[in-house]
Structures are given as C-alpha cells and as structure tokens.
Amino acid sequence: xxxxxxxxxxxxxxxxxxxxxxxxxxxxxxxxxxxxxxxxxxxxxxxxxxxxxxxxxxxxxxxxxxxxxxxxxxxxxxxxxxxxxxxxxxxxxxxxxxxxxxxxxxxxxxxxxxxxxxxxxxxxxxxxxxxxxxxxxxxxxxxxxxxxxxxxxxxxxxxxxxxxxxxxxxx
Numbered sequence: 001x002x003x004x005x006x007x008x009x010x011x012x013x014x015x016x017x018x019x020x021x022x023x024x025x026x027x028x029x030x031x032x033x034x035x036x037x038x039x040x041x042x043x044x045x046x047x048x049x050x051x052x053x054x055x056x057x058x059x060x061x062x063x064x065x066x067x068x069x070x071x072x073x074x075x076x077x078x079x080x081x082x083x084x085x086x087x088x089x090x091x092x093x094x095x096x097x098x099x100x101x102x103x104x105x106x107x108x109x110x111x112x113x114x115x116x117x118x119x120x121x122x123x124x125x126x127x128x129x130x131x132x133x134x135x136x137x138x139x140x141x142x143x144x145x146x147x148x149x150x151x152x153x154x155x156x157x158x159x160x161x162x163x164x165x166x167x168x169x170x171x
Contacts, residue, residue, distance in 0.1 A: 010025050046066055076119075083108075
C-alpha cells in the first residue's frame with residue numbers, strides 16, 4: 001500500500017515553491033525539474049528585484065527591471081506545479097491506502113487554469129502597478145473567473161456536462 005499524501009499539503013508546498021509539492025508526493029523527477037525551472041525563470045526574469053521594487057512602490061523600476069519574456073512563463077509554471085501536485089496526491093491516494101470523502105474527484109481545475117491565464121494577462125498589462133502586483137491581481141481575478149466557469153459547467157452530481165457522458169440516466 002502506498003503512503004497517504006494530503007492533496008492540500010501537496011498544494012501548499014507547491015504554492016511555496018513550484019516543485020516542492022511533487023517532492024512531497026515522492027515524484028522526485030518532476031519535483032527537481034520544476035524547482036530548476038522555477039529557479040531559471042526567477043533569475044532570468046529578475047523576479048526578486050521586481051518584487052523588491054513593487055513592494056517599495058517603485059513600480060516604474062519594477063517594470064524596467066523585469067524581463068517580461070521570461071516572466072510570462074512564471075504564472076503557467078506556478079499554476080501547473082500546483083495542479084500537478086494536488087492531482088498526483090489524489091491519484092496516489094486512490095491507488096493506495098485511503099481516500100477521504102472530499103477527495104473523491106479532482107476539483108479546482110477551473111481555478112488553476114484561471115490563475116495561469118489571469119497571471120499571464122496581469123503581467124502583460126502591468127504598466128501602472130508593476131508586473132508583480134498586476135500579476136497577483138490577475139491571478140486572483142483568474143481564479144475567481146475559473147471558479148465561476150467551473151461551477152456553471154458542473155452538474156449537481158459533480159460531473160461535467162457534455163454529449164459524451166458514459167453514465168446512463170437513472171430510471
């Protein structure tokens with residue numbers, strides 16, 4: 001039997017640093033790859049310097065110091081790493097020891113997609129408050145939009161709508 005891994009803890013580790021959730025799940029290859037990718041993007045985009053200038057209120061310097069061609073990768077890598085850690089922990093628990101009632105089906109897919117899209121759009125339109133704060137605002141708005149879209153598409157039984165549903169109607 002596989003060891004139980006909490007999807008929520010895997011998600012929190014991945015939110016701290018992309019790749020740490022995978023390492024928590026003992027998916028070492030993906031974890032190391034995502035940590036290296038995060039480090040590469042962080043250094044090439046000058047993200048830490050841009051964060052420093054943003055928190056000091058020097059938004060023009062934050063925009064000037066950031067390399068947007070590299071920074072545009074960050075929300076997608078961040079969102080993917082979080083989604084991957086969460087769903088891998090769910091899969092591990094389904095194939096292994098125990099599954100809690102709230103872990104029956106993967107959720108938050110819309111939120112992860114929204115975070116990636118919103119963060120990227122926030123960075124693109126970051127003229128006035130810098131790429132870091134605008135990216136964070138975009139991530140928040142994208143997460144909310146993803147939640148709403150996912151909620152609208154999901155049926156009451158937890159499944160998604162569509163013509164190719166394999167379930168037969170209840171008689």
